[in-house]
Amino acid sequence: MPNDERYDGVVLLIEYHDQVRRRLAEIRTIEADLEVGGADFWEEARTLAGDVLDFMDTYGPLHEQDETNSLLPRLINALRRAGDDQSASLQLVAEMDEEHVHFREVWAPLAHDLALIATPDAVLSRRHFRDSIAAIEAHYLPHFEREEASVFPLAHQWLSANERHEIALEILGRRGRRHGATADPDTPG
Numbered sequence: 001m002p003n004d005e006r007y008d009g010v011v012l013l014i015e016y017h018d019q020v021r022r023r024l025a026e027i028r029t030i031e032a033d034l035e036v037g038g039a040d041f042w043e044e045a046r047t048l049a050g051d052v053l054d055f056m057d058t059y060g061p062l063h064e065q066d067e068t069n070s071l072l073p074r075l076i077n078a079l080r081r082a083g084d085d086q087s088a089s090l091q092l093v094a095e096m097d098e099e100h101v102h103f104r105e106v107w108a109p110l111a112h113d114l115a116l117i118a119t120p121d122a123v124l125s126r127r128h129f130r131d132s133i134a135a136i137e138a139h140y141l142p143h144f145e146r147e148e149a150s151v152f153p154l155a156h157q158w159l160s161a162n163e164r165h166e167i168a169l170e171i172l173g174r175r176g177r178r179h180g181a182t183a184d185p186d187t188p189g
């Protein structure tokens, strides 16, 4: 079972990053096509904006808990056990955790714009929308890249397969609780 990559918590964390990247690209498409407009565009944009809003409102806070409560404490313990020469890695982990504090405030303006798009006849400021997208891209994407390039490799180096398995079960458990089910490796998110 631990050989199944769905039971590696780090794999699940990367899957979420990829899902967010896809959705940010979709939002960019909406922004680029705003000027063209038209009934078909708005129908599609409303659905897409509503879907992205639901996804990020649901899974954004869960992903933050996955890292802050499941991954990082285990990693910090492992690095401390490894000795003093891990101070640079511990610093990096602390910085990643610190950046999570600002995620919700960076997300809020874009969430507001997506809610406007999802609401028929609401007035949207294109400039505000463009700035909101740029702000979230500037905060989320480099954070994801640093985690994938630096933090997650530390998890593979210092955490056992069993510890990564425990992380996966906690991640799946959070989604299961939210959906009123037990942990299941096929649960999305």
Ligand SMILES: [Fe+2]
Pocket: 067, 096, 100, 143, 147
């Ligand atoms: Fe993170």
Ligand SMILES: [Fe+2]
Pocket: 013, 017, 063, 067, 144, 147
């Ligand atoms: Fe992350």
